[in-house]
Ligand SMILES: O=C(O)[C@@H](O)C(=O)COP(=O)(O)O
């Protein structure tokens with residue numbers, strides 16, 4: 001896909017997330033890797049009303065080269081995209097159930113959502129590291145997120161929300177949606193003797209689809 005098509009897709013998927021309640025107000029931000037840099041949602045923009053032409057463009061050195069002022073979370077996105085060379089996009093949301101889990105889990109935990117269903121394992125993977133609280137936009141979060149992202153497709157920011165990567169923008173959005181539904185399921189089943197997938201079943205999924 002060329003850059004104009006990616007800009008259109010970003011606006012379309014942002015609107016889709018917004019319309020289905022995965023993002024409210026001006027919460028969340030999205031980045032996409034390009035051959036010559038990155039696209040990023042502008043700061044204080046609503047994912048539901050992105051103008052493709054005004055989406056921020058950053059150069060390969062992450063400097064702002066076009067469009068509106070980028071999200072204040074450039075460091076968050078840079079942390080993931082530099083740790084995961086195969087990742088083409090990053091989606092950060094404040095989706096309700098994942099954020100709730102991020103308020104319950106201890107920083108340092110790596111599996112705050114149990115492997116209840118195959119699709120969670122297939123989309124998000126074995127681990128979802130919980131990163132300690134940082135003030136939104138704090139550049140200090142970059143090294144923690146970078147380190148955790150070397151071995152995890154997604155991380156959960158304590159008391160803030162999920163940060164999810166994917167090979168493509170569509171993959172990252174699908175994984176963010178799956179993470180939210182799995183968080184919802186985990187909270188629905190909290191305190192019950194729900195059966196989880198076994199380690200062997202998780203291994204089998206990752207070997208087959210990972
Ligand atoms: O939580 C925050 O403030 C940010 O992480 C966020 O979600 C929106 O910030 P901008 O992308 O700068 O609008």
Ligand SMILES: [Zn+2]
Pocket residue numbers: 027028092093094136160161
């Ligand atoms: Zn945020």
